[in-house]
Amino acid sequence: MFVYVIVAVVILAILGFVLLRGPKAPPGGYESTRDADDPAPGGSGDSNDDVAPTSTEDVPAATTTKRKVDRPESVSSRMARLRGRLSKSNNLFGRGLLALLSRDRIDQDVWDEIEETLLLADLGSEASMDLVEALQKRVKVEGTQDPVRVKAMLREELLTVVDPTMDRSLAIERKDLAPAVILVVGVNGVGKTTTVGKLARVLVAEDKDVVLGAADTFRAAAADQLQTWGNRVGVVTVRSETEGADPASVAFDAVKVGIEAESDVVLLDTAGRLQNKAGLMDQLGKIKRVVSKAAEVDEVLLVIDATTGQNGMVQAKVFSQAVDVTGIVLTKLDGTAKGGIVVAIQRALGVPVKLIGLGEGPDDLAPFDPEQFVDALLD
Numbered sequence: 001m002f003v004y005v006i007v008a009v010v011i012l013a014i015l016g017f018v019l020l021r022g023p024k025a026p027p028g029g030y031e032s033t034r035d036a037d038d039p040a041p042g043g044s045g046d047s048n049d050d051v052a053p054t055s056t057e058d059v060p061a062a063t064t065t066k067r068k069v070d071r072p073e074s075v076s077s078r079m080a081r082l083r084g085r086l087s088k089s090n091n092l093f094g095r096g097l098l099a100l101l102s103r104d105r106i107d108q109d110v111w112d113e114i115e116e117t118l119l120l121a122d123l124g125s126e127a128s129m130d131l132v133e134a135l136q137k138r139v140k141v142e143g144t145q146d147p148v149r150v151k152a153m154l155r156e157e158l159l160t161v162v163d164p165t166m167d168r169s170l171a172i173e174r175k176d177l178a179p180a181v182i183l184v185v186g187v188n189g190v191g192k193t194t195t196v197g198k199l200a201r202v203l204v205a206e207d208k209d210v211v212l213g214a215a216d217t218f219r220a221a222a223a224d225q226l227q228t229w230g231n232r233v234g235v236v237t238v239r240s241e242t243e244g245a246d247p248a249s250v251a252f253d254a255v256k257v258g259i260e261a262e263s264d265v266v267l268l269d270t271a272g273r274l275q276n277k278a279g280l281m282d283q284l285g286k287i288k289r290v291v292s293k294a295a296e297v298d299e300v301l302l303v304i305d306a307t308t309g310q311n312g313m314v315q316a317k318v319f320s321q322a323v324d325v326t327g328i329v330l331t332k333l334d335g336t337a338k339g340g341i342v343v344a345i346q347r348a349l350g351v352p353v354k355l356i357g358l359g360e361g362p363d364d365l366a367p368f369d370p371e372q373f374v375d376a377l378l379d
């Protein structure tokens with residue numbers, strides 16, 4: 001009898017210990033998210049072990065969460081759905097142009113109206129003038145009023161100003177045994193966190209292993225919002241529990257976790273900042289510098305709200321001076337007929353629009369494709 005009591009006490013003690021201990025990171029670090037077909041591990045982050053962020057005191061305790069929940073929409077179905085949405089919001093502009101061009105007589109007044117329509121769509125004055133001049137020349141040379149021919153010419157000229165030659169691919173491949181690192185920046189409320197969340201879903205749908213870094217440390221709610229996106233597709237979110245923690249340190253931690261877990265991509269969300277706050281703009285440079293001690297930053301995506309018009313242009317210029325922007329994400333294109341901003345920003349910065357946001361839904365993010373964009377305008 002006494003033996004049974006002893007055994008029962010020992011079992012209860014062990015159970016109690018295990019339950020009270022709760023889930024902890026494994027001794028070897030964070031759980032690897034690599035697939036069987038991923039390159040063999042080895043040495044990736046080891047050479048960086050001696051590299052610490054600017055101050056070791058300001059490294060916050062990173063917490064991580066990983067849960068499998070959602071299955072993101074497949075790439076083909078997402079693209080088909082978003083194509084429809086793009087034409088719904090933007091083809092008013094295209095149809096306006098076609099209506100003008102199919103008038104019986106295209107005189108100077110008509111050309112002026114065409115230019116005005118292009119300006120109203122935020123194409124910018126230089127691109128609007130170039131496009132009108134090119135069309136004017138072609139209509140004159142060909143002497144045609146055939147609507148099918150005129151539409152074809154307009155399509156070609158629009159495509160030229162949107163510039164199909166720019167490289168719009170995203171750096172999402174591991175290199176030198178480190179994950180691709182994507183830093184997402186922009187002013188307040190443009191859709192940075194939403195974009196990081198949506199992009200994580202796109203990458204998960206493409207079988208990439210992703211880590212999210214909540215380098216927006218101004219508001220705890222921002223990190224919560226990011227973590228919610230991460231949880232939905234089962235990716236790790238690295239964050240700090242301390243409000244106002246150094247965002248560079250959180251970003252560094254996230255990249256370290258990505259290196260240890262041998263992830264493909266680390267997506268870093270940053271706090272919204274006004275372009276006229278010099279200190280905050282400098283902070284972006286610091287985040288990039290500190291992260292670079294662990295792994296190269298492959299992309300700096302500047303998120304711009306398409307509905308903000310010329311103000312978006314000002315932001316784009318200042319951000320690109322503070323940190324080398326490699327691509328633009330144009331959000332809220334679903335809510336505006338001012339898609340011409342694509343052209344204006346690309347011209348001003350020489351940086352391609354790589355992604356477009358077409359709604360608040362989790363799968364409302366698409367790669368920017370010039371041909372599809374122009375077709376959506378004219379259909």
Ligand SMILES: Nc1nc2c(ncn2[C@@H]2O[C@H](COP(=O)(O)OP(=O)(O)OP(=O)(O)O)[C@@H](O)[C@H]2O)c(=O)[nH]1
Pocket residue numbers: 186187188189190191192193194195216222270271272273331332333334335356357358359360364
């Ligand atoms: N219609 C539409 N809404 C969008 C799109 N992208 C983001 N939003 C909405 O824009 C609002 C702001 O998005 P957030 O992702 O919180 O913006 P943020 O830039 O991270 O904001 P801060 O962290 O405050 O700077 C949210 O209500 C989003 O749902 C889009 O493509 N279309």
